[in-house]
Amino acid sequence: MTTTTRAVKPNRIISSLSSLVACNDLPDPLPSDPMPLLAAWYEDAKHSGRYDDFNAMTLATATPDGAPSARIVLCKALELDPPALVFYTIYESRKGGELEANPRAAAVFHWPHAMRQARVEGRVVRTTDDESDAYFRTRPLLARIGANVSPQSRAIESREGVIGEALRIGAQAALGAELRRPSHWGGYRIIPERIELWSAASGRLHDRALWRRDPDSDAPCWSACRLGA
Numbered sequence: 001m002t003t004t005t006r007a008v009k010p011n012r013i014i015s016s017l018s019s020l021v022a023c024n025d026l027p028d029p030l031p032s033d034p035m036p037l038l039a040a041w042y043e044d045a046k047h048s049g050r051y052d053d054f055n056a057m058t059l060a061t062a063t064p065d066g067a068p069s070a071r072i073v074l075c076k077a078l079e080l081d082p083p084a085l086v087f088y089t090i091y092e093s094r095k096g097g098e099l100e101a102n103p104r105a106a107a108v109f110h111w112p113h114a115m116r117q118a119r120v121e122g123r124v125v126r127t128t129d130d131e132s133d134a135y136f137r138t139r140p141l142l143a144r145i146g147a148n149v150s151p152q153s154r155a156i157e158s159r160e161g162v163i164g165e166a167l168r169i170g171a172q173a174a175l176g177a178e179l180r181r182p183s184h185w186g187g188y189r190i191i192p193e194r195i196e197l198w199s200a201a202s203g204r205l206h207d208r209a210l211w212r213r214d215p216d217s218d219a220p221c222w223s224a225c226r227l228g229a
């Protein structure tokens with residue numbers, strides 16, 4: 001049996017190769033600080049109108065002996081200087097327990113409309129009580145009720161029991177009771193030590209760059225390099 005291979009026309013090869021050259025999303029040279037670029041990607045996703053949750057990120061935590069777990073949370077603030085990503089959760093949840101024992105996290109955004117991925121890794125600290133209070137006050141009523149009654153990540157007797165408790169607290173609020181932030185609810189700040197921005201390009205030759213910074217330095221002093229994809 002013989003097989004034949006069809007020759008690809010030279011002009012098709014040239015046109016494919018030129019798409020390789022035309023396609024890069026990351027600036028060259030790379031900026032010394034990745035945070036403004038990450039913020040620009042975040043804002044682009046926000047204004048794209050393509051997502052209910054443009055700020056959803058996969059958050060990975062791990063036990064001190066290295067068993068990982070991951071889930072989605074919403075990044076509520078992206079701070080440039082000093083660099084940080086803020087999310088809110090229940091401190092007594094599985095992620096909260098893992099972060100208290102091993103205060104390091106990795107977060108990943110995926111923005112398919114622009115074929116972009118952003119990875120952030122670093123140590124994690126709690127937001128202050130004042131910050132958590134201020135953000136809690138901006139949350140919708142049902143979210144504030146939910147934060148008060150949700151035994152996040154723990155076994156419950158029944159869903160009806162939790163909803164009953166939510167109705168009870170909601171009724172009290174309707175009668176004028178203040179819905180305060182429960183002490184088990186609050187924020188964490190990821191202080192990035194490593195940021196990688198990835199942008200899809202033709203021929204699997206994606207555009208990818210890594211920034212690293214000294215975790216003990218307060219100054220946002222990053223070293224940058226391009227990575228193979």
Ligand SMILES: Cc1cc2nc3c(=O)[nH]c(=O)nc-3n(C[C@H](O)[C@H](O)[C@H](O)COP(=O)(O)O)c2cc1C
Nearest residue numbers: 053056071072073074088089090093094095096153
């Ligand atoms: C789109 C989306 C957004 C979410 N945002 C949050 C959030 O901001 N904070 C949070 O605690 N859980 C959020 N969750 C729920 C988490 O994914 C997870 O189920 C919960 O936090 C419990 O995780 P844990 O048991 O690992 O602690 C979100 C889930 C989805 C699908």
